[in-house]
Amino acid sequence: QLQLVASGGGLVQPGESLTLSCVLSELRLDDRAIGWFRQAPGKEHEGVSCIDREYRPYHYPDSVKGRFRISRDNVKKQVYLQMNSLEPEDTGTYYCAVKNYYCSAFRSQYDLWGQGTQVTVSS
Numbered sequence: 001q002l003q004l005v006a007s008g009g010g011l012v013q014p015g016e017s018l019t020l021s022c023v024l025s026e027l028r029l030d031d032r033a034i035g036w037f038r039q040a041p042g043k044e045h046e047g048v049s050c051i052d053r054e055y056r057p058y059h060y061p062d063s064v065k066g067r068f069r070i071s072r073d074n075v076k077k078q079v080y081l082q083m084n085s086l087e088p089e090d091t092g093t094y095y096c097a098v099k100n101y102y103c104s105a106f107r108s109q110y111d112l113w114g115q116g117t118q119v120t121v122s123s
Helices: none
Strands: 003-007 010-012 018-025 032-039 045-051 057-059 068-073 078-083 092-100 117-121
Antiparallel strands (some): 032 045, 032 092, 068 078, 092 117
16 A cells, blocks of 8 residues: 655744655655645645655745745655754644655545644744
């Protein structure tokens, strides 16, 4: 059964860092793009970052550019989202999702989703 498992969330203070991990089981990662989305309480899903089959990274909200870094390891079938200088506005449930080849900021274009990992940034 195809599955995505996201992990690495937690409670941190503003300014601290977290690294999220997304592991794919029974699925080759090579031709896939992996995106991270987040959903804050009472808000819609928001595309955060994505890395495509050619290792090109994309970060969608201006607020995360320069603070978040996305990377992938096709052998381990893992994608990482390194989040630095976290802000309370980064709080939410973070989901990883997979689609073919190239990135998109639109969640409807992704085929498979992980279960989500909670990130809370609070002093």
